[in-house]
Amino acid sequence: GAVVSQHPSWVICKSGTSVKIECRSLDFQATTMFWYRQFPKQSLMLMATSNEGSKATYEQGVEKDKFLINHASLTLSTLTVTSAHPEDSSFYICSASSGEQYFGPGTRLTVT
Amino acid sequence: QKEVEQNSGPLSVPEGAIASLNCTYSDRGSQSFFWYRQYSGKSPELIMSIYSNGDKEDGRFTAQLNKASQYVSLLIRDSQPSDSATYLCAVNLQAGTALIFGKGTTLSVSS
Numbered sequence: 001g002a003v004v005s006q007h008p009s010w011v012i013c014k015s016g017t018s019v020k021i022e023c024r025s026l027d028f029q030a031t032t033m034f035w036y037r038q039f040p041k042q043s044l045m046l047m048a049t050s051n052e053g054s055k056a057t058y059e060q061g062v063e064k065d066k067f068l069i070n071h072a073s074l075t076l077s078t079l080t081v082t083s084a085h086p087e088d089s090s091f092y093i094c095s096a097s098s099g100e101q102y103f104g105p106g107t108r109l110t111v112t
Numbered sequence: 113q114k115e116v117e118q119n120s121g122p123l124s125v126p127e128g129a130i131a132s133l134n135c136t137y138s139d140r141g142s143q144s145f146f147w148y149r150q151y152s153g154k155s156p157e158l159i160m161s162i163y164s165n166g167d168k169e170d171g172r173f174t175a176q177l178n179k180a181s182q183y184v185s186l187l188i189r190d191s192q193p194s195d196s197a198t199y200l201c202a203v204n205l206q207a208g209t210a211l212i213f214g215k216g217t218t219l220s221v222s223s
Contacts, residue, residue, distance in 0.1 A: 031208065032208050034210050034211075042215070043200065043213045043214065043215040043216055044156070044200070044213045046210050046211075046212075049209075049210055091153075091155075093155045093156075095211075097207075097208050099207045099208065100146075100158065100161055100207075101146075101158075101211055102158065103148075103155045103156050103157070103158075104155060105154070105155050106154070106155040108153075
């Protein structure tokens with residue numbers, strides 16, 4: 001089956017620093033990748049849609065200058081959380097689509 | 113506003129029983145329907161996809177779709193304790209677009 005990886009799987013950073021999360025489709029080319037955020041006991045909330053070679057489309061309420069998304073190739077998308085604050089602590093999950101969507105294992109971000 | 117509704121549960125069933133999970137969606141234009149399983153602290157895992165009215169079976173899992181009623185369900189036969197997880201219903205308007213998720217139903221299978 002389709003495999004999507006994410007790195008790192010967990011990260012702890014200090015308030016004010018930036019964190020980059022990578023999402024890779026390992027055995028297929030993904031024209032579209034999606035970034036979700038999930039808070040405890042809640043469902044996945046779409047943050048942005050990323051198409052290779054073009055600017056990401058952000059959902060309402062998601063700050064594009066804070067959550068920088070780059071989709072440089074058909075197998076790699078990155079999410080950079082800039083100037084992170086404790087309220088950004090969450091479980092960030094990417095998915096890659098070649099029709100059906102396959103999720104990465106997620107990255108747990110804790111901002112202290 | 114596009115919405116996907118699920119009963120949050122918890123749904124408790126004994127081992128070996130049939131678990132029935134339900135989902136309704138608001139957008140009649142929805143084309144694709146998915147069930148994901150999510151264990152605590154893990155990302156969602158695709159269990160079933162269904163695109164046309166009727167039933168689709170895969171092992172112990174059966175997905176049922178009724179577009180007229182805007183209703184999709186998941187049946188789990190011979191439930192096992194390892195099936196205990198949160199089950200997320202998701203829909204999208206067309207392939208390649210973002211999924212819209214329900215809040216999930218927590219299933220607990222007791223041995």
